[in-house]
Amino acid sequence: MFIIQNMIEKRKKGKHLENKETKASIIEFILENKEKVSEPAIRGRLKEKHNVIDQGTINKHLHSLWKELKCIERVPPIKQGIKSYWNITNIENLKNVKHEFPEILLNSYEKSIMIIFNERGYDIRKIENLDFYIELLLSVSLFDAFLGADVYELMGKSKKIYLRDGGDIKTKNYKYHLDNFLKMSEEVNPGYKISPFFEINRRHMSKEVFFKSFEGFQIKTDEMIKELEEAYKIYKEIDEDLDNKPGKILLEHFINHDIYKDLESPDEIKFFTDFKECRRKAFNIWQEEDPNFKNFDRYIELIHLEELKVNSEIIQKYKQPSMFYISENPDLIYDELKEAYKLSLIHI
Structure with a gap:
């Protein structure tokens, strides 16, 4: 009796695994396609992969x-009488897929990434995106x-880590x-009352704007x-750090994970x-072009260009984002990227 019961349990488990594999194949097939997928196409895929033909x-x-x-x-x-189409369209779908089918690597599919882009409001036409x-x-x-979270929320947490x-x-x-x-101001301006809430909270201030904050003294x-000179020098360091360090903290955290x-x-x-090397390479080129380091915008442009080179190699290998996969040659993809992002690249 025990042997028979054990055999029944094994069959049930086997059937469950078989059903789960079939469902996973449906999801993967939908994710592979940029658009919605028809039922006949799904049936064709299941027949080919699992020999499942029963409608x-x-x-x-x-x-x-x-x-x-x-x-x-x-x-x-x-129209009535036409078979339905099926799709994965939102983050809730993706969360449920992640929960039910953790073996599916959602991040490997362009459709998954573009769902995050569309729902979170990121524009692929921006170079940083x-x-x-x-x-x-x-x-x-x-x-x-x-x-589960927006980039701004995660970056906010990374800023807290940096400041800590x-x-x-x-x-x-x-x-x-x-x-x-x-303190010195109180001594030389005895009649001037300083607000106990006086603070400098603005970002990206030039030296001129920073000093204007103290015109009342x-x-x-x-x-x-x-x-003030010393304070501004440190302010600039913190300001630049807040532009760069939180992103690095965020990435390093997940790379380590x-x-x-x-x-x-x-x-x-x-x-x-x-990607880390891009800044060093860009700096070396900038140093050769502009030994006095007068044109900082050119340095930023060179960083973007180096990063686009790295991105072009990934696009060539993974064939996505598909809008930029125009060739098996990464150099041609690089040219396409430069053209697409030319508004972000000042001197091209």
């Missing part, structure tokens, strides 16, 4: 994925994080010089000016290593 069984799988698991969406036919696309494509952990760690000393140093200025000694989970790929490691 009733296929409909059962589709309706289970749609109504029970909420992994896919049904697109009703325009191309970098983001490639990062999602290569990092499973980063992609999974963006299923590397930025903490700089922030204290900045406040030290600012407080020195305010009528008398300024040389020592006071010196304190991929390593811990044995999810990292050689391409992921190489990409992020090459």
